[in-house]
Amino acid sequence: MDVDRLLPTPEAADLIALTREIADKELAPRVEEHENAETYPEGLFATLGRAGLLGLVYPEEYGGGAQPYEVYLQVLEELATRWAAVAVATSVHTLACHPLYAFGTEAQKERWLPAMLAGEAIGGYSLSEPQAGSDAASLTCKAEPVDGGYRVTGTKAWITHGGKADFYALFARTAPGTRGVSCFLAPGAADGLTFGAPERKMGLHAVPTTAAYWDGAVLDADRLIGAEGQGLQIAFSALDCGRLGIAACATGLAQAALDTAVAYANERTAFGRRIIDHQGLGFLLADMAAAVDSARATYLDAARRRDRGRPFSRQASVAKLVCTDTAMKVTTDAVQVLGGYGYTRDFPVERYMREAKIMQIFEGTNQIQRLVISRGLAA
Structure with a gap:
């Protein structure tokens, strides 16, 4: 289902609508083909670049979208709901642009940044x-x-x-x-x-x-x-933002798993009723929905702190930890809702479950996130 988002401006709402349109047209029809065959979607990132989705957080003077992180992350979530690999690669591209934008000279930025933000260079x-x-x-x-x-x-x-x-x-x-x-x-x-x-x-x-x-x-x-x-200063300055990107991707993946499980539970019957009407399944789906909503709120809190110039490093680690653990739990539960069908490749939830695991590992393992959070508490 389309998430009812609280967005800061009409422009942001239009951007989310555009993202959904592109994701439904360009991502959703191709994901199973490329994931099953393990083939690269040639030309897809150029399409995202032409739509302005690869430079959203950077200034307009270099060809960026000048969007707050709060909006950019919700774009990532929309992409991840359709295709997690594409969303992760989009997050990594944004991360890779950060050193040049934040630490490069003006001459370096003028030379390279416009092509990067336009998707001409990935x-x-x-x-x-x-x-x-x-x-x-x-x-x-x-x-x-x-x-x-x-x-x-x-x-x-x-x-x-x-x-x-x-x-x-x-x-x-x-x-x-x-x-x-x-x-x-x-x-x-x-x-x-x-x-x-x-x-x-x-x-x-x-x-x-x-x-x-x-x-x-x-x-x-x-x-x-x-x-x-x-170098390490540059790397660490970017990683907090990268962790937020993965948090948003994980939330989108969890939302996709929830959507599939709810649709199945509304159609599948057992003992004369839809399985969603059985309290055991209904409560499991309710817990999944609550977890996804909570994960989204967690990454948005960190993003809004960043947008307002407030410290957000601990909140970024909290978001990465909470959202990726949520994705692992919700995708696992989605397989359970679908039963034997969930274990087959006839439905995407087994893929969602496999994709969720890496979210707990990259951009700093969740054990590292716990270390960052605990050190913050001890400071």
């Missing part, structure tokens, strides 16, 4: 490594100064849109220690850059996740974003 976020996931300070991929730029050597891992993206927000070591990581706007095609085979994932099959192998690729000096050694 981005990936390259922070993790095989032995450095949540522990970003232990990165080993190196960017060594050479004449006119930096030579990059090392392996990066878990890159959404790996091998498909046109640019990557790349974090590599330029000096020892926690202050030795720097950020680069790396091109997607460079001599000495190759990508591994797509990971054989449990879900989100339509958008590849890969490793990247940097074998002495040289980046021009103007590809450095911010100052040398500022």
Whole structure:
């Protein structure tokens, strides 16, 4: 069902209506084909870019939509309700644009940002490594100064849109220690850059996740974003926003599972009544609905704090934790509502359940979110 949203402006309401129209026309009819075949939806992100959905939170002067996070996240949720992989990739693209916008020079922004926000250049976020996931300070991929730029050597891992993206927000070591990581706007095609085979994932099959192998690729000096050694500051400044993006995606996924379960329960009969009229099933669906509504309220609270310039790091971790745990629980319950049919691929709830699991892992595992929240309480 379409969520009855409380939006701040008529413009925002029009944007949500446009998003629903595009999602119903371009995403919903294609999701099963691409997820089952594990094929990339060529041209789809360009369509989203032309509609203005890939630069919503950035200023109009660079081609963005100048929308508050409160609205942007609800757009993500609408996309995720139809196709979680596309919504996650949209969130990652927005995250990948952040270092350039927030820390780049004016010349760098004028050169690269308009194409990124228009969807002419799709981005990936390259922070993790095989032995450095949540522990970003232990990165080993190196960017060594050479004449006119930096030579990059090392392996990066878990890159959404790996091998498909046109640019990557790349974090590599330029000096020892926690202050030795720097950020680069790396091109997607460079001599000495190759990508591994797509990971054989449990879900989100339509958008590849890969490793990247940097074998002495040289980046021009103007590809450095911010100052040398500022990389972890840049990475962490973006991650709070990225966590909100995943929270919204998880809520959309949970909403999709709830919608499917409710529709099935209204049609399926047992013992002479619709199964939704049996209290055991009706109460389970009521708990699912309450959980989805609560998750949405949680990410919107964090977004509104961000939009008003208030601290929101703890609230972002709370939202990521609550929304992704909710998605896991609601999608599991949706399989239960459908019974044996829920365990088959004839209905999408088994896919929703598989897709929900990763939401608890990326952008910082939920154990890391609990660590962030507990440290905030102890401060």
